[in-house]
Amino acid sequence: MKSGLAALVGRPNVGKSTLLNGLLGQKLAIMSDKPQTTRTVVRGVLHSERGQAVLVDTPGLHKPQTLLGQRLNDLVRGTLAEVDLVCLLVDASSGVGRGDRFLAGELARVGTPAICVVNKMDAVPRPRLVEALQAAAALADWAEVVPVSARTGEQLEVLVGLVFDHLPEGPPLYPEGHVTDEPEQHLIAEVIREKALALVRDELPHSVAVLVDEVGPGQGEAEGRDPVLVVRATLFVERASQKPIVLGRQGSVLREIGTRARTELEALLGTRVYLDLHVKVAKEWQRDPKQLARLGF
Numbered sequence: 001m002k003s004g005l006a007a008l009v010g011r012p013n014v015g016k017s018t019l020l021n022g023l024l025g026q027k028l029a030i031m032s033d034k035p036q037t038t039r040t041v042v043r044g045v046l047h048s049e050r051g052q053a054v055l056v057d058t059p060g061l062h063k064p065q066t067l068l069g070q071r072l073n074d075l076v077r078g079t080l081a082e083v084d085l086v087c088l089l090v091d092a093s094s095g096v097g098r099g100d101r102f103l104a105g106e107l108a109r110v111g112t113p114a115i116c117v118v119n120k121m122d123a124v125p126r127p128r129l130v131e132a133l134q135a136a137a138a139l140a141d142w143a144e145v146v147p148v149s150a151r152t153g154e155q156l157e158v159l160v161g162l163v164f165d166h167l168p169e170g171p172p173l174y175p176e177g178h179v180t181d182e183p184e185q186h187l188i189a190e191v192i193r194e195k196a197l198a199l200v201r202d203e204l205p206h207s208v209a210v211l212v213d214e215v216g217p218g219q220g221e222a223e224g225r226d227p228v229l230v231v232r233a234t235l236f237v238e239r240a241s242q243k244p245i246v247l248g249r250q251g252s253v254l255r256e257i258g259t260r261a262r263t264e265l266e267a268l269l270g271t272r273v274y275l276d277l278h279v280k281v282a283k284e285w286q287r288d289p290k291q292l293a294r295l296g297f
Helices: 016-024 067-080 098-110 126-137 156-165 184-200 240-247 249-269 289-294
Strands: 002-010 042-048 051-057 085-091 114-119 144-147 209-217 228-237 272-281
Touching: 002 016, 002 067, 002 098, 016 042, 016 051, 016 156, 042 156, 051 156, 067 098, 085 098, 085 156, 114 126, 114 156, 126 144, 144 156, 184 209, 184 228, 184 240, 184 249, 228 240, 228 249, 240 249, 240 272, 249 272
Parallel strands: 002 051, 002 085, 085 114, 114 144, 228 272
Antiparallel strands: 042 051, 209 228
């Protein structure tokens, strides 16, 4: 059987997390139209008759402006050297640019076999897709070049076949049915952050971090009623002026974040959730090594 690790890499906002979720048929990585949404490596296990592919979603490589940005780039570069295959995503709607050429150069230095995945084929007419495919093919000596739509699922089965074609022979890396090694607390924090990103929009997309303070059963479970998972979490912003944006008028924005997050978490975790959210200021946390360590970066 085939078995190995395949990294999904690309510029920010090319659809890596959407592709991971689409390939697995369920949500593991949060999605947003804000660049640099993904801040950690998320592993999802794709089971097939041909074997097992561990898909590794990575943050987008970018020109870092903060210590957090530098650490995210280091995380991506370290991942490239540890996997068996790289899938470089290119956005068909925006075309091949300087960032794609930079990434192709990074991959050439690592030497890991790579597939170029031209994503968002549903968003462009056929002539522009052909142009994007030709430009992507010229970036490097790819093992394969394939167009897909992570959003609609078009061509994803073809991509899965190509991934297994280029993975090595080997035993399973995870038990049958195992989907991810992402800790439950991290998944909860990411869902909350996704909902916050959707609501605060352009005001502070990269200034929000979420730390789960406590996860545990509620009293109802002990008393024989339907179980409730109690989650207490803190949303951190960088400046005092940002706190009212997340709170909203009389707490309206924070309540809506909680409502949306609770609905999704109950579906993901299969249990009722009581969500207790608070907002605090962690001054310039993206540039402070101590604050980054506290927040898990």
